[in-house]
Amino acid sequence: MTVVGPFGLSVRDQALETDVQAGLAAVEEGLLEATKSDVPFITEAAQHLVRAGGKRFRPLLVMLASRFGDPYAPKIVPSAVVVELTHLATLYHDDVMDEADVRRGVPSANARWGNSVAVLTGDFLFARASHILADLGPEAVRIQAEAFERLVTGQILETAGPRDGRDPVEHYLDVMAGKTGSLVAVSCRFGAMMSGADDSVVDILTQYGERLGLAFQLADDVLDIASDSHESGKTPGTDLREGIPTLPVLRLRAMADRDGRPEDVDLVALLDSDLTDDARHAEALARLRVHPALEQARRDTVRYAEEARATLAPLPECFAKAALQELCDAVVHRAG
Secondary structure (H helix, E strand, O other): OEEEOHHHEEEOOHHHHHHHHHHHHHHHHHHHHHOOOOOHHHHHHHOHHHHOOOOOHHHHHHHHHHHHOOOOOOOHHHHHHHHHHHHHHHHHHHHHHHOOOEEOOEEOHHHHHOHHHHHHHHHHHHHHHHHHHHHHOHHHHHHHHHHHHHHHHHHHHHHHOOOOOOOHHHHHHHHHHHHHHHHHHHHHHHHHHHOOOOHHHHHHHHHHHHHHHHHHHHHHHHHHHHOOHHHHOOOOOHHHHOOOOOHHHHHHHHHHHHHOOHHHHHHHHHHOOOOOOHHHHHHHHHHHHOOHHHHHHHHHHHHHHHHHHHHOOOOOOOHHHHHHHHHHHHHHHHOO
16 A cells, blocks of 8 residues: 555555556656746746645546546546646636735745736646647537636636625535536546546546535635644635635634624624734634634535545446545545
8 A cells, every 4th residue: 555646645556556656747747848938937937836746636536537448548648737737827816816925835926926927827827738638639628618617607706705695605615616626527527538438437537526626625725724834835824814705714604693602703703804914813713723613614525525435336346446535535634
């Protein structure tokens, strides 16, 4: 049993481990190649987050999903590069919108070079992903375009907020399904599709990716409150400081509205105050870390991870299926 990939995923088969490691190494080479430019400054900016590392969660899913067909098919690695480039591009844009200073343990691109360079670098990565995608066929282009539309729609809906009368938690889960679930689903879909797996298998793995992606994002929400910067790779409470609603905060607000407990109402008032003040921010973070709303968010994470696991049931038993099941456990463990 060897540990590979994000969260210390255990792979229990030597052949699978070897192939997954080789595939991820090829993706890494592909990412560096795709982020090269004739302009050295563009190369530096485009490779900033590539070289900072990361979990390579989406490429790993491509590799594991490909095991249900021909895992050596030539389009598998390029499709993994496409989804990771797309993900990286969104990180450049997210950091501008969130005014984040740290990403993956290094200064964010916007902190280092300014917002304009960060936005344009993200656009450059989208362009490079599209260039690779064109060689994967019109169906792959359509799938990626639909996922990207969902991703952007999710971001817009997050910015706009829930319409009148809409449950903020339901709205938020829809937003996260678009922002995160869509691209994770495409990772699984590309891996299966490019390997020539049966259509029924492609559908199952796509549904699995959708649910796992949502669990993954909700675990991130918990980490933003509960972790330190070493664990999460970014400053704790970044979303909190910027007033971006995350699931623990939404669960708190729902509890305050429903039960009216003075301590909950007081904490909501603190969250609505100026959290750019370091003392207020630290107090809000400390109080949320011991609040039942954080535990409720953890339970939500577990629920979606269990749904992802259940989706895999019709697939044949194999080491790749076991690894996908273990990823569900790893996401839950990540949320504490």
